[in-house]
Amino acid sequence: MSDFLKHECGIAAVRLRKPLAYYYDRYGTALWGFQKLFLLMEKQHNRGQDGVGIGCAKLNMPLGQPYIFRRRDSERDGLANIFRKEMKSFHKMARKGILHPDRPDSIKEHCDFGGEVLVGHLRYGTSGEFDEGSCHPYLRRSNWPTRTLMVMGNFNMTNAAELNQVLVERGQHPVFGTDTQTVLEEIGFHLDEAHTDLYRKLRDEGVDGRDMPDRISSELDLARIVGESAQPWDGGYSICGVVGNGDMFVMRDPRGIRPCHMLVTDEVIAFASERVPLMTVFEADASQVKAVDPGSVITIKSDGTISDTAFSPPQKYTPCSFEKIYFSRGNDPQIYRERKAMGASLVPQIMKAIGGSFDKAVFSFIPNTAETAYYGLMDGLRLFRRQEVRSAILEAQANGELTPEALDDLILRNWPRGEKIAHKDIKMRTFIAQEKGRDQLVSHVYDITYGVVRNDDALVALDDSIVRGTTLKKSILKILARTQPRKIVVCSTAPQIRYPDCYGIDMSELGKFIAFQAAVALHRRAGRQALLDQIYEDCRSELQKPVGQMVNRVKAVYEAFTDEEISAEISRMVSPEDIEWDGEVEVIFQTIENLHASVKGPCGDWYFTGDYPTSGGYATVNAAYVRWYEGIGGRSYGLQL
Structure with missing residues (x-):
């Protein structure tokens, strides 16, 4: 993705199923679980770089311990920092004789992360502050372990303002600006209620106070507590929580918008946002890793009992398609195949753009994350050419013109030519605040291969997706133009992004989308400002309705145009004007139909189609248009009104 885009967070959780002594005897360390947590997080480092956090709960600790x-850490390289500090502390205590590495009971007593329940979070913030205090997990402490709660997740709630209002009406004092605090307090409220009910029941039964903690712990119904908490939530979420007694839960939203995977073995129960990290870290087969069912909560009691409970009726399954296009690492076997299919499906549009001939075209990709789709594109181009050659051979044979020279000419000429054109300098960081200076720096993040593209060639560059078009105009196209081709064709494996997201991706400002800008420009050029004014009034009217009755009024912005017309306007808008190159730019987008054909099973496409999976999405899109029209920036969901 050439445009920088903050997106989904990553979660990791490790629940040991054996005593620490088992892991010491088998693997030589009682910190086996802690090491696995670090590896799970490292394998998902792509999912969050704003901050990290880890948590641990120890089972059956003596009173007073x-x-x-x-x-938590919000500094650069926070993941490495946080684990380095813990291991440094471990070795320091070992040198001083405070703990003994060869005694698991000593490690559990003295090492903070020498426990059985370990969780970790990688944050890409879409709201709130970007400091250590905003990093997950969030912790709600009590001197009752069964009321102590730690929560982390990959989620956005579209109705955070309403959820906060519920807390206020209860008499609580929520912290506005982050839905994480809202989720923590909502679960915490129901946990407190359940805890109080159990305490009074057991007290009335005459249970001795010293036995009370164990009785409450055994009878606490975490699945019911979490399920009740989730009833008013509107959003996409994958949430993990730990109670102080060692009970643990992992839940996924009813439509499966956010991803979550689970591995269960004799030694461990582990969770992660992506499947491959679980496979790699625990050397598991793909068949052993299962997706957590949408609308279900997995609970693991402190005694190790595991259960899977539905907290919501079945809903239409709409997993985020950007997991397939861009977010998840491409070494997942299914995602790898799907990304290749996305690249191959662009072949007909590309052949039209280059005039149907390979002899004056060079194919490449930018940025590096588009590489897998590029392999699929090249496979598709080669297949296209083989079919051309086959037809030509059969025709020449039928006409008696199949000479050895003609055969060589057909087979050897005009073959798809793939080259590595753009090389990213991964050490280059663009942290200059001034926009002019930043643009200058960005233009040097990539270097190019000189002498490969001829001035009569069309240079075809594959990209994951084009959101705002800013980087494309100010950097990427200027870089590619250094090769002096006759034409640059930029191909997006994603369709045109037309509508805001509100379920975990930092794409909520409608006015920043290049597709929206193009449609608005076309309307204004045709003298249809009145239509844009009417859509504003329609969106305002929608926002007065109950959320469940709203429809997407922003669709009217695009109804007058074909996809090709909007793409042509985008091509014009992103063409750089201040460089010494007079070639042509054409931008091509994946079709919705080909996206769905490339992906195995359902995939959510609301940012392309405007068809949202939850009611909150329609409130978001209408609010986004109103904010754009009124010149107000910022996110358009979860606002405290």
Whole structure:
């Protein structure tokens, strides 16, 4: 993705199923679980770089001993920093004789992360502050372990303002600006209620106070508590929580918008946002890793009992398609195949753009994340050419013109030519605040291969997706133009992004989308400002309705144009004007039909089609248009009104 885009967070959780001594005897370390947590997070580092956090709950700790721990870091290289500090502390205590590495009981007593329940979070913030205090997990402490709660997740709630209002009406004092706090307090409220009910029941039964904690722990119904908490939530989410007694839960939203995967073995129960990290870290087969069912909560009691409970009726399955296009690492076997299919499906549009001939075209990709789709594109181009050659051979044979020279000419000439044109300097960081200076820096993030593209060639560059078009205009196209081709064709494996997201991706400002800008420009050029004014009034009217009755009024912005007309306007808008190159730019987008044909099973496409999976999405899109029209920036969902 050439446009920088903050997106989904990553979660990791490790629940050991054996005593620490087992892992010491088998693997030589009682910190096996801690090491696996680090690896799970490292394998998902692509999902979050704003901050990290880890947590640990120890089972059956003696009275007076701490049982729940948390560390967070928002600095650069926070993941490495946080684990390095913990291991440094471990070795320091070992040198001083405070703990003994060969005694698992000593490690559990003295090492904060020498426990059985370990969780980790990688943050890409879409709201709130970007400091350590905003990093997950969030912790709600109590001197009752069964009321202590730690929560982390990959989610956005579209109705955070309403959820906060519920807390206010209860008499609580929520912190506005982050839905994470809202989720923590909602689950915490129901946990407190359940805890109080159990305490009074057991007290009235005459249970001795010293036996009360164990009785409450065994009878606490975490699945019911979490399920009740989730009833008013509107959004996409994958949430993990740990109670101080060691009970643990992992839940996924009813439509499966956010991803979550689970691995269960004799030694461990583990969770992660992506499938491949679980496979790699635990050397598991793909068949052993299962997706957590949408609308279900997995609970693991402190005694190790595991259950899977539905907290919502079945809903239409709409997993985020950007997981397939861009977010998830491409070494997942299914995602790898799907990304290749996305690249191959662009062949007919590309052949039209280059005039149907390979002899004056060079194919490449930018940025590096588009490489897998590029392999699929090249496979598709080669197949296209083979079919051309086959037809030509059969025709020549039928006409008696199949000479050895003609055969060589057919087979050897005009073959798809793939080249590595753009090379990213991964050490280059564009942290200059001034826009002019930043643009200058960005233009040097990539270097190019000189002498490969001829001035009569069309240079075809594959990209994951084009959101705002800013980087394309100010950087990428200027870089590619250094090769002096006759034409640059930029191909997006994603369709035109027309509508805001509100379920975890930082795409909520409608006015920043290049597709929206193009449609608005076409309307204004045709003298249809009155239509844009009417859509504004329609969106305002929609926002007065109950959320469940709203429809997407922003679709009217695009109804007058074909996809090709909007793409042509985008091509004009992103063409750089201040460089010494007079070639042509054409931008091609994936079709919705080909996206669905490339992806195995359902995939959510609301940012392309405007068809949202939850009611909150329609409130978001109408609010986004109103904010654009009124010149107000910022996110258009979860606002405290």
